[in-house]
Amino acid sequence: MLKEFKAFAVKGNMVDMAVGIIIGAAFGAIVSSLVDDVIMPPIGLIIGGIDFSQLFVILSEGATPGPYLTIEAAKDAGAVTWNIGLFINAIIKFLIVAFALFVVVKGVNRLREKEKAAPSAPPAPTKDQELLAEIRDLLKSR
Numbered sequence: 764m765l766k767e768f769k770a771f772a773v774k775g776n777m778v779d780m781a782v783g784i785i786i787g788a789a790f791g792a793i794v795s796s797l798v799d800d801v802i803m804p805p806i807g808l809i810i811g812g813i814d815f816s817q818l819f820v821i822l823s824e825g826a827t828p829g830p831y832l833t834i835e836a837a838k839d840a841g842a843v844t845w846n847i848g849l850f851i852n853a854i855i856k857f858l859i860v861a862f863a864l865f866v867v868v869k870g871v872n873r874l875r876e877k878e879k880a881a882p883s884a885p886p887a888p889t890k891d892q893e894l895l896a897e898i899r900d901l902l903k904s905r
Contacts, residue, residue, distance in 0.1 A: 822845055826841045
């Protein structure tokens with residue numbers, strides 16, 4: 764059983780998948796930082812100084828009445844919040860990741876098309892074909 768597991772774990776596809784998952788997680792962290800720290804602050808500034816990560820609606824007051832300045836303060840008070848800004852950030856992150864994957868898949872497809880388009884060498888004649896060619900040549904020379 765250990766031998767089978769080793770053969771399974773060392774297969775190229777498993778290693779490729781593991782590398783892909785690790786790179787994907789790192790890419791997710793980069794996209795999160797890009798959205799949270801680079802893209803959303805200027806957008807919030809342009810539309811009136813809104814911090815999108817703190818854009819929320821109170822659905823139900825908590826034990827301590829509002830106003831609540833942050834989502835964390837509202838949750839600590841027991842308020843029920845509708846976190847619109849976090850949802851907008853998640854949508855933007857998804858769109859960035861989806862676009863990046865689209866570009867990668869498009870590049871891979873382009874490489875595959877080039878491989879298919881490259882002319883392959885004609886297959887070598889079989890022994891039967893070589894023998895028939897020799898017979899044909901002998902008959903021609905008579």
